[in-house]
Amino acid sequence: MDAAYCPIDDDGDYIQLHTIIASGDAALVVHREDIAIKMAIVYEHYTLEQAEENRSKIRREQEVWRRIQPDFSTPVQGIIQCLGLRGDTVEMRYMSGGTLLKWLEHRARPSIQLQKRWFRQLAIGLHNLHQRRVIHGDLLSRNILMDGSLNVAICDLGASSVLPIDTVMVDAVDDYNCSIWTDLCQLGLVFYEIATGRMTGISLYGHGGSDNSVASFPSRDMLPALSKRLWARDIIETCWREGGYGAAGAAGILAKLDKVKVPRRRR
Incomplete structure (x- = not known):
């Protein structure tokens, strides 16, 4: 060449x-x-x-x-x-399993047990970012990698912002209007893709005015409808409500995961 x-x-x-x-x-x-x-x-x-x-x-x-x-x-x-x-x-x-996006596009829907494991690993990862006063800004399934044992991890910090270490994160936004709430909204979209197998393609950019480089928290009608039978419905809906997890932030997802009860399939 x-x-x-x-x-x-x-x-x-x-x-x-x-x-x-x-x-x-x-x-x-x-x-x-x-x-x-x-x-x-x-x-x-x-x-x-x-x-x-x-x-x-x-x-x-x-x-x-x-x-x-x-x-x-x-x-x-x-x-x-x-x-x-x-x-x-x-x-x-190096993560041999490739991106979560590729896995979801080419594999059968993961078991609920595996879904819950991924939810927990990603919630912990996002919590650790926010604890270090970092906003990810581009938390999509293509920016999540998987190892050979099907463990997932957040990657691609090219759009991330570092805030002063004493920042109160629940009130903070970066230069692109991203916050812990836009991160959680994007994580909710990833959760939706994991739980339903449907890719959303929804962006935080391009619908908040003339400047496509500035993010905005989407209104609920821009986000997918959730079945009442979806085991993760409450977790995802709370991600899609700005400020929904309160001061706990991403750690609030872990508390909900501990309480969720998945109905057993009838034999």
Whole structure:
């Protein structure tokens, strides 16, 4: 292939295309042994300004990781493990199961037991983000990864915001109008996709005015209807109500999970 179409890694070497496991507007992820390395998209023909623009986004994400996981040897529950921040890259544990989105699109609906496990793991991950005064901002099923044992973890912090450590999170919004409540709303959409197998495609952006970069909490009529027989109905509805979990935030989901009773199937 023409070298002009091969991206260059942080060391200036061409990236083998078959090693790229994810790619976005400004960054890509390369699989090397047991590590997934996120780096800026840079081509040989890029100007210094183009390369720097993409690399600056990686450096911004590195600051998020320094807040979340200052000790790379100690993972944070519910969040993909960061292994290092070498140069303008983010080195992470490789998750062999791929994205939750891909799993849901190509597999049968998971058992309720597995659904509850995923709900718990994701709620813990989001709670840990918010405890560290980080707003995710893009919590979608494509940004959740799975390991070989079907455990899920939140990833892709490129849109995340780091707030001052003394921030009262229930009242806070970032520069894009994201908050713990928009994070919880998005988590509710992920829960809906897990529990029903239906992908929503609903975005927080583009319906709050002329500025598509600013998020807005969707009205209830923009969100899917929920069957009264859906075991997670109350959990999801509370995610979709701004401020619904109160001061507990994402931890409130764990309390509801502990109380929920799933009816047994009749034989």
